[in-house]
Amino acid sequence: MTPLPRFHRLTAERQEAILAVARAHFAEHGPASASYNKIIEAAGFSKTAAYQYFDGREDLLAAVLGDVLDRLLGVLGPWTPAPDEAGFWARLEAGSHALVAHLHAHPDDLALADAAVGRARDGAWPGWFEAVVADGQRLGFIRTDVDRALLAGATAAVMRAADEWALTALRAAEPQTPESDQVWSLLRGLWGGAAAGGGGRAH
Known part of the structure; x- marks a missing residue:
């Protein structure tokens, strides 16, 4: 799963801001327990708007984990x-x-x-x-x-x-x-x- 095309049309700064908010929530509460509604609220958009960027919670989680992996590989x-x-x-x-x-x-x-x-x-x-x-x-x-x-x-x-x-x-x-x-x-x-x-x- 990957973010929808509209997500990639956001500025790099906005993409990173959204992923950073989601990363913090998933890290604090765990990938299985973090609230999708709370994440998108903290990221500053409605649930309706969120579905323009991600198919749902699992799609967002996959994007966050993929980003974490990219960060680790970037360090190596x-x-x-x-x-x-x-x-x-x-x-x-x-x-x-x-x-x-x-x-x-x-x-x-x-x-x-x-x-x-x-x-x-x-x-x-x-x-x-x-x-x-x-x-x-x-x-x-x-x-x-x-x-x-x-x-x-x-x-x-x-x-x-x-x-x-x-x-x-x-x-x-x-x-x-x-x-x-x-x-x-x-x-x-x-x-x-x-x-x-x-x-x-x-x-």
């Missing part, structure tokens, strides 16, 4: 082939830190991240992790004896858990960034295998 940027293993790890670490910083600064995105990712099983989000895995396989340190899509999904799950772990530390009374080496150790264990070149972070 496209994965580009690394020159070597050290460059690979540096790129992955930089992306992870940038995503954690974004989620810390944008709690609405954090609240909706899992729902947004859950609707992107065959899209750009799993594609980003498949590109990561493919690059590591090209460089010879990620196993090739496991289906790439399965390995990419497991990698995404580890990275999502790592993001939540880091954010929990940042929310502590005396925030301290946790040691990322623990995350890379998990990935080395996931990615290693007889078919890989030994696997391990380059220093």
